[in-house]
Amino acid sequence: MKAKIIYREDLTDSLSIFRFNVDVPDFKPGQFSTIGLPHPEKEGKILWRPYSISSNPEQKDYLELYIRWAKWPVLGKFTTMLWPLGVGDEVEYKDPKGAFSIAHEFPDGTPDKRRIILIGGGTGVAPFMSAAASMFEHKTDRQIILCHGVSYINELGYRDELLALEKEEGYDFKYLASVSRPDEEANADWDGLTGRVESIIQPGEDGWSAAERAAGEKFTPDNTCFYICGFGGTVDSVKEAVQADGFVTKKEAREDGSFDIRFESYG
Ligand SMILES: Cc1cc2nc3c(=O)[nH]c(=O)nc-3n(C[C@H](O)[C@H](O)[C@H](O)COP(=O)(O)OP(=O)(O)OC[C@H]3O[C@@H](n4cnc5c(N)ncnc54)[C@H](O)[C@@H]3O)c2cc1C
Helix, strand or coil, X not given: CEEEEEEEEEEECCEEEEEECCCCCCCCCXXXXXXXXXXXXXXXXXXEEEEXXXXXXXXXXXXXXXXXXXXXXXXXXXXXXXXXXXXCCEEEEEEEECCCCCCCECCCCCECCCEEEEEEEHHHHHHHHXXXXXXXXXXXXXXXXXXXXXXXXXXXXXXXXXXXXXXXCCCCEEEEEEECCCCCHHHCCCCCEXXXXXXXXXXXXCCXXXXXHHHCCCCCCCCEEEEEEECHHHHHHHHHHHHCCCCCEHHHCCCCXXXXXXXXXXX
16 A cells, blocks of 8 residues: 655654555554555565554544654664655555554453553654543543653654643643753753653652652552553663562563553564
8 A cells, every 4th residue: 555645744854743644544542554665675675664653543634653764873774765755755554553552451351440651762652642642532531641751852742732632621641751861952941851761750869750749649550550662772771660669561460460561662
């Protein structure tokens, strides 16, 4: 299938939002689409890459992806071909798939009403933008806290949308952003949280994390579950921080099958 780019917004020279005009199928927030371009080395082949969908499934006008141009330590194969493309250009496209999504039931079928902490590093915010917008549409009564960590303030993609969701009546949604290089000139205007994304959920000197302060309650496996997304190192650091507090992944599920941490690693 082909998908045409109908909108592109550049947040920086290497971070962009792309919208594609596809027949948006039913999908779950957290799933990814796969897009492709002619393989640069293999004649007649397509080079495919998965990208988390940042638009929500209730929105049927387009499918949106949030993509970083991989430049370091070498130029990424796919994103370097994608970067010059703009409105009107086409890519190959495969429908959404993937098992990473928000669970509203425990494995035994009982409702999971716990607070949801969504933790995204960089472009790892994409599936959580989708989830936050979708849960608003579905009027969830669960508390949602979305934590986004970036190096520079201009990388805080979806900030306006997330701040707007925070103001919605009847939606218990909180947005916490952290910038990891506060001393750099480009971040001079930042007066919010600082540190890598895991610092938002790590206790400070008073024993409370910024996320717990926002919630007004200490997190335990009885009242909170975690979703983590981003590149490998970030996912591992966040996972370790949460595991240290007694939360478990599916691998360490309890006897009743319940667990508290779900994650998607970009590589
Ligand atoms: C489920 C899933 C969802 C994803 N969602 C997103 C998303 O929403 N947004 C997003 O931006 N990305 C996402 N990704 C990552 C994306 O699929 C690509 O991996 C990414 O865009 C890089 O692709 P590329 O072909 O440009 O880079 P590649 O050519 O595949 O290179 C990948 C990285 O490895 C480095 N590298 C390559 N060759 C070498 C080498 N010889 N030595 C050392 N380093 C090397 C490159 O510099 C680059 O940083 C997701 C990945 C997965 C698995």
